[in-house]
Amino acid sequence: MELWSCERDFEFMGKGKGKMLWARNPSSISNSPDDEEAWSNILDIEEKRVTLEVSPSVVALVSYAGDEKVTEGSGTIIESNNDITIVLTSANLVRRSSGGKFMKNDMINDLKIIVDYRDGQSYTGEIFAFDYHFNLAAISFRSQVPLPTAKIGEVDDSLDVLPSPLSSELIPHSYKLSPEAKVFAVGRMGRFSRKPFAPIVASGAYWVGRCGYDCKELFKASCKIRECGEGGPLVNHLGEVIGITYYDFSSTPCMPISISHKWWQDFKTHRYVMIIV
Numbered sequence: 001m002e003l004w005s006c007e008r009d010f011e012f013m014g015k016g017k018g019k020m021l022w023a024r025n026p027s028s029i030s031n032s033p034d035d036e037e038a039w040s041n042i043l044d045i046e047e048k049r050v051t052l053e054v055s056p057s058v059v060a061l062v063s064y065a066g067d068e069k070v071t072e073g074s075g076t077i078i079e080s081n082n083d084i085t086i087v088l089t090s091a092n093l094v095r096r097s098s099g100g101k102f103m104k105n106d107m108i109n110d111l112k113i114i115v116d117y118r119d120g121q122s123y124t125g126e127i128f129a130f131d132y133h134f135n136l137a138a139i140s141f142r143s144q145v146p147l148p149t150a151k152i153g154e155v156d157d158s159l160d161v162l163p164s165p166l167s168s169e170l171i172p173h174s175y176k177l178s179p180e181a182k183v184f185a186v187g188r189m190g191r192f193s194r195k196p197f198a199p200i201v202a203s204g205a206y207w208v209g210r211c212g213y214d215c216k217e218l219f220k221a222s223c224k225i226r227e228c229g230e231g232g233p234l235v236n237h238l239g240e241v242i243g244i245t246y247y248d249f250s251s252t253p254c255m256p257i258s259i260s261h262k263w264w265q266d267f268k269t270h271r272y273v274m275i276i277v
């Protein structure tokens with residue numbers, strides 16, 4: 001299986017723990033076979049290990065307005081029981097463009113979603129749940145067999161600067177996300193790419209501070225994903241999903257999985273989303 005790094009257009013990958021890769025203007029970078037081979041080769045052993053562990057639960061997604069393609073993204077399989085599989089992703093997959101920087105809080109007209117699995121098998125997806133504030137969507141599709149699901153980490157990012165001495169007792173299996181902790185954004189190339197359905201990974205560091213958007217729950221990481229990677233998982237060195245990623249220009253905003261997973265559990269229980277405070 002080929003592994004691609006999508007860090008080519010981002011120079012500094014986190015103070016002290018980052019990399020200098022493809023330090024060139026993105027517009028000057030071609031999509032030649034030589035570049036594609038290099039993207040695979042620059043992955044280190046840890047990046048390959050993490051990607052191989054989590055990629056079976058990562059799918060490629062594409063949305064259409066009727067027959068017209070709107071956008072591509074990635075998603076994480078969080079449930080697969082009987083013949084129903086649930087993918088967690090960014091709601092930008094289903095939102096209409098405003099023509100500017102931000103998307104509208106309105107769903108694409110005549111929406112169609114295609115889910116592409118790693119073996120090239122395609123499925124018709126349906127919107128099961130979505131939330132414009134958290135910018136999350138749950139996509140359902142039917143598969144003949146259960147598919148691999150992601151390993152969900154328990155992350156409390158309030159522990160990043162001032163750890164509580166009781167935290168390990170209250171949440172014994174939680175992952176403490178500390179400043180500059182190494183993280184990996186994982187996605188899957190779309191059906192229109194040169195290497196359809198190949199897994200992609202960008203490594204970086206967790207950054208202290210917020211992203212400046214209206215949703216204050218977002219944190220950010222220094223790894224830089226491609227647009228087709230939006231909605232894919234942010235994972236730790238254990239291969240556990242700790243966040244859902246969003247595409248941005250200088251860093252990767254992430255919704256903590258503790259919020260994303262609670263949003264999903266609340267929806268399943270109540271069929272509406274409870275506000276998390």
